[in-house]
Amino acid sequence: MIDIWLVVEWVVKSALLIFVLLTGFAYTTFYERKLAALIQVRVGPNRVGPGGWLQPLADGIKLIFKEELIPANAYKTVFILAPILTAVPALVITAVVPWGTQIELFGRTIALGIADVNVAVLYILSVASVSVYGIVLAGWSSDNKYAMLGGLRSSAQMISYELSLGLAFVGPILLAGSMSMNDIVNAQRDLGWFVIYQPIGALIFYIASLAEVNRAPFDMPEAEQELTAGYHTEYSGMKFALFFMGEYIKMAAVSAIFATLFLGGYRGPFVDQYPLLGPLYLFLKIFLSLGVMIWIRATMPRLRYDRLMAFGWKVMLPAALLNVFLTAVLIIWRGW
Amino acid sequence: MTGDLLLFFGLAIVAVAAAVGMLASRNAVYSALFLIINFATIGVFFLLLGAPFIAMAQVTVYAGAIMVLFLFVIMLLGAEQVQQPGGGGWQRPLAILLAVALVVETAVLIFGGGASQAILPAASDYGNPQAIGMELFSDFLLPFEITSVLLLAAMVGVIVITKEDRKKPE
Numbered sequence: 001m002i003d004i005w006l007v008v009e010w011v012v013k014s015a016l017l018i019f020v021l022l023t024g025f026a027y028t029t030f031y032e033r034k035l036a037a038l039i040q041v042r043v044g045p046n047r048v049g050p051g052g053w054l055q056p057l058a059d060g061i062k063l064i065f066k067e068e069l070i071p072a073n074a075y076k077t078v079f080i081l082a083p084i085l086t087a088v089p090a091l092v093i094t095a096v097v098p099w100g101t102q103i104e105l106f107g108r109t110i111a112l113g114i115a116d117v118n119v120a121v122l123y124i125l126s127v128a129s130v131s132v133y134g135i136v137l138a139g140w141s142s143d144n145k146y147a148m149l150g151g152l153r154s155s156a157q158m159i160s161y162e163l164s165l166g167l168a169f170v171g172p173i174l175l176a177g178s179m180s181m182n183d184i185v186n187a188q189r190d191l192g193w194f195v196i197y198q199p200i201g202a203l204i205f206y207i208a209s210l211a212e213v214n215r216a217p218f219d220m221p222e223a224e225q226e227l228t229a230g231y232h233t234e235y236s237g238m239k240f241a242l243f244f245m246g247e248y249i250k251m252a253a254v255s256a257i258f259a260t261l262f263l264g265g266y267r268g269p270f271v272d273q274y275p276l277l278g279p280l281y282l283f284l285k286i287f288l289s290l291g292v293m294i295w296i297r298a299t300m301p302r303l304r305y306d307r308l309m310a311f312g313w314k315v316m317l318p319a320a321l322l323n324v325f326l327t328a329v330l331i332i333w334r335g336w
Numbered sequence: 337m338t339g340d341l342l343l344f345f346g347l348a349i350v351a352v353a354a355a356v357g358m359l360a361s362r363n364a365v366y367s368a369l370f371l372i373i374n375f376a377t378i379g380v381f382f383l384l385l386g387a388p389f390i391a392m393a394q395v396t397v398y399a400g401a402i403m404v405l406f407l408f409v410i411m412l413l414g415a416e417q418v419q420q421p422g423g424g425g426w427q428r429p430l431a432i433l434l435a436v437a438l439v440v441e442t443a444v445l446i447f448g449g450g451a452s453q454a455i456l457p458a459a460s461d462y463g464n465p466q467a468i469g470m471e472l473f474s475d476f477l478l479p480f481e482i483t484s485v486l487l488l489a490a491m492v493g494v495i496v497i498t499k500e501d502r503k504k505p506e
Contacts, residue, residue, distance in 0.1 A: 078365070119465060122392035126379075129400025133372070136404065140365065140411050152411065155404060179465055 005108065013114050018091060025248045026056035028290060035291060036298040066237035071143055074234065078141035083235065083242035086134030090249040093127045096120035097256045098182050100266045100278025112266070112278055113182070120181040121169050124257060128165070128212060132158045134246065135214075135231050142234035150230025153305060154214060160312040161211035161218075164204050167320035171201035171327045172261045185265035195262040200323045202262040204316060206292075209254035211312065213247060216297035218308060255289035256282065344384060351377040364410045368403060375399040389465045 030045065030052070037044025045052040070079055100112030117123065132155050139151015172194050173179055176187035188194055195202045211218040232243045259265060263285050266278035303311070351374055358370035375398040382391035472480050 075363075075365075078369070117388060119388045119392050122389065122396065122465070126392045126396040126400060129396050129404070130376075132400070132404050133407075136407055136411070137369075140407075148411070152408070155408060159401070159404060 009108070009110060010114065013110075014095070017094060017114060021091060021094065021249050021252065022245075024252055025245050026060065028248045028252060029059070029244075030056050031290065032294045032297070035294045039295065039298040060241070063238055063241040066240075068237040068239060069234070071234050073143040075141040075143070078137050079234075080239070082134050082138035082141060083239045083246070084134075085137065086131065086246035087242045087249070089127045089131035089134070090246045090253060093124060093131075093250075094253045094256055096123050096181050097253075097260050097282075098185060098266060099282055101271065101275045103275050112275065116180060116182045118178070118180050121173060121179040125162075125166050125169070129162060131246075131250070134243075138235070138243070139231040142231070144234050146228045147231050147233045150233070154231060157211055157214070157218065157308060157312070160309060161208045161316065164312065164316040164320040165208040165212055167317075167324050168201045168205035168208060169261070170324045171198040174324075174327050174331055181260055181265070185260060185267060188264045189267055193262065193264045198262060198323070198327070200319060201327070202258075204320050204323065205258060205262065208316060208320075209258065210293065210296070211308075213250040213254055215247075215251065215293055217300040217303050219297075219302060251290060251293055252286060255286040255293070258289055259285035340384060344381075347377050347380055347384075351381075365407065368406050368410060371406075372399050372403045375403065389468050 033055075034044045034052070036042075045055040048054040048058045070076060095114045096117060098111075098113030098116065102109050102111045104110075135158075136151045136155045139147045139149070139154070142148070172184050175191065175194055175197055176184040178184065178187075184194075191197070210216075232240055235243060259282060264281075265285075266282040268277060268281035271277050271281065354370045354373040354377065358367045358374065361367050361370060376395060379391045379394040379399065382388075382394055
């Protein structure tokens with residue numbers, strides 16, 4: 001029979017993860033504004049609360065009270081559905097990322113992580129491939145040519161970079177001999193971080209994931225100068241907030257996946273003795289990776305659209321294919 | 337077991353409703369969306385059958401990649417409004433005939449007792465990525481390679497077609 005406590009454990013862990021992601025989202029925006037301000041020698045938000053620390057709360061309250069507009073000719077159902085379809089994949093994609101080994105609590109052994117499945121990597125890919133819909137449908141249902149163009153651009157970009165992203169996954173899978181995230185992390189305990197074995201793979205993954213979450217320098221769908229705001233031009237209030245949330249949570253999610261695949265996940269010194277260090281190490285790695293994303297946004301200009309597609313297909317994809325080939329040859333030759 | 341059964345029937349209703357919705361809706365984009373729901377539910381069916389690999393492949397390939405391209409084409413061509421069914425004179429009787437044949441065959445299989453003997457239980461590691469990989473690269477190597485050649489031919493075809501398109505305006 002189904003163990004009731006197991007169900008409770010899953011629900012609590014899932015609720016905890018969603019809570020962390022949602023508050024994390026709010027403070028990622030704050031982190032971005034502060035760090036970008038630091039890089040660009042500005043002050044950044046400093047009015048609300050001590051040091052500006054209540055700024056995300058103020059933003060949230062402001063967005064709740066904003067008027068929600070739905071364009072007269074919009075396809076209403078899809079228009080409302082689109083922000084949800086953007087935010088939900090961002091929330092569920094992290095379900096397969098482990099946060100630590102396991103802890104003893106109330107006489108139960110609780111694994112730190114929600115789902116340890118043997119197709120974890122494929123799960124990530126399939127959720128990523130479904131997450132395109134929110135943006136495409138938002139663009140289409142708004143009945144606005146800028147939104148439509150933004151949506152189409154974005155979907156073309158995401159499909160193109162998804163290929164390189166998928167191929168970048170292959171390196172860690174081959175090295176660990178498994179598609180389970182836990183196995184990949186454990187393999188890095190014995191072998192060392194996979195970024196050492198897979199420098200090209202890690203770079204490709206990082207670039208492709210930036211494109212996948214529509215971050216600078218790949219933020220073409222939202223290029224203000226040419227497309228006003230791209231696919232979310234017609235969205236306001238909480239619906240806009242959902243798109244915004246989707247983007248920032250996806251940033252955190254791809255950082256978590258990057259850390260798990262290439263930077264040893266929750267592994268770090270003394271993690272076997274003190275399992276609670278695991279989530280802390282993972283958090284630090286995510287924090288650093290987010291910092292690099294913000295750094296890139298604060299310093300890099302946006303790519304032109306044709307260059308972006310050419311780069312995706314003519315540089316990234318061949319490099320990723322070559323990387324897979326070389327990894328496979330090396331593994332057979334050296335017998336890793 | 338009852339939990340599984342309830343889940344199955346709930347999903348089955350969703351899948352059938354989505355399929356009917358796909359056929360009935362006037363707007364091609366809505367049709368595509370219903371088809372995506374249908375594909376996703378089929379993915380969950382594979383999960384219920386204990387085949388996670390196939391479930392994920394189903395969602396990634398069909399619900400993800402292929403349907404995105406469908407949507408793309410529908411949106412770019414502006415073909416959202418489906419024309420009233422006027423053409424396809426010979427297709428309709430043929431479709432009815434084939435549908436009846438399918439229903440009769442299914443009925444014979446289910447009620448004729450053939451189903452209980454014909455269906456073998458799946459191997460315990462069925463749907464496990466390693467097992468599928470081993471099968472693909474040992475027993476099914478030739479079909480696998482033929483498929484890859486077919487896909488390569490399709491890719492070459494696409495490149496050739498777009499190349500010719502580009503030359504014309506010059």
